[in-house]
Amino acid sequence: MSTKKQANKRLKGEGMHAVVYLGSGNLVVKDIDRPKPARGEVLVKVGANTICGTDLRIANGTKSKGVYPPVILGHELAGTVSELGEGVTGLKAGDRVGMTPSIACNACHQCQDGNFNLCASAQVLGHDINGGLAEYFLVPATAVANGNLIQAPQHLEPDEIALAEPLSCVLHGQNLMGIQTDDVVVVIGGGAIGQLHAQLAKVAGARTVIVSEPVESRRKIALTLGADIVVDPLTEDLAAIVSAATDGRGADVVIVCIGVPQLVNSALELARQRGKVSLFAGFPKEPAAQIDANLIHYKEITVTGSSNSTISEYRTALALIADGRVNVKALVTHRYGLDEIETALKTAASPEALKVAVEPARGQ
Secondary structure (H helix, E strand, O other), X not given: OEOOEOOOOOOOOOEEEEXXXXXXXXXXXXXXXXXXXXXXXEEEEEEEEEOOHHHHHHHOOOOOOOOOOOEEOOOEEEEEEEEEOOOOOOOOOOOEEEEOOEEOOOOOHHHHOOOHHHOOOOEEEOOOEOOOOEOEXXXXXXXXXXXXXXXXXXXXXXXXXXXXXXXXXXXXHHHHHOOOOOOEEEEEOOOHHHHHHHHHHHHOOOOEEEEEOOOHHHHHHHHHOOOOEEEOOOOOOHHHHHHHHOOXXXXXXXXXXXXXXXXXXXXXXXXXXXXXXXXXXXXXXXXXXXXXXXXXXXXXXXXXXXXXXXXXXXXXXXXXHHOOOOOOHHHEEEEEOHHXXXXXXXXXXXXXXXXXEEOOOOOO
16 A cells, blocks of 8 residues: 655645555545535535444555445545535435435345445445545445435444444344353454444344453453453463353354454354354455365254344434443544544554544544
8 A cells, every 4th residue: 555645736715635545555635626516415524434444445546346436435424515416305414414324225125125334336435436534435326315425313423333334234134143141152353343243233132241352451441431341362261261151052153254264164063052153354365265065964053144233223223322221432542634644544454443443534
């Protein structure tokens, strides 16, 4: 990845600062024209854009499929309405808003079945539509019409609203699993996604939540956010701890939040008979995970995947944050301005970070 800072030559009100992806892991921080909303569009002044693993893979060149440069990166965004295009109703300047990043086509079989998160023709922020790593973000008319732009409670800060997006994905994954009251849930991986899974499992009524995470600072945060047991898998026997917590039965639900192929079988081994395993993380194609199918077969385990979320789930995620049932504020460990994007990306990839927020107004 390379970054290049350009002198700020914009005229007030005519330009904006943005992080533009040019392809092959190449980013530039530059001034571009500020968009003007056409009919049906909304211009949002970005308050925060948090960085996720997908952004990191695009930035370092390991992900390029479905990404069409030049494009402004970022899809976990929040801000305030700056300007409304003709015909837009229900919003006004100054409203705090969040955005679901996948704009469904509404016409394919999955959309017709209501599975909008699986739309094969969806347009995605930061991939083929300009995203939130800029001072302003233009919401396309199709997104406004679909309901992707969502008004948020005024008391929420931009970074909290931005994190409704990953929380909605976590909510989608847990909706597929159906965590029950009194379940024992094991979360493998204590990064930001694992922390959200642990909190949401408690909201769903789980009796015991066990978080497996080798980084001490993350284990401490998990405990402060409600995890019952934390485990260092490098020095402790996770299987023995799960067995002790379940009277030898195994976990009701195991959620894999790290894309390490070897962890798939570990999760299957930790699950009880007729337990559930969620492969929530994305996994590399090479090396592919080698799955012991007999663990699934003889234990009658249900295995689910999870991809994206729906607008309804995003709204629910916002409500969970607004009501204080899920604490996302504690997950923001670092904050940077747009000009500091290289440092922000390096920090986001480091073990000491959970969520890194890029705030365009910072440093100005």
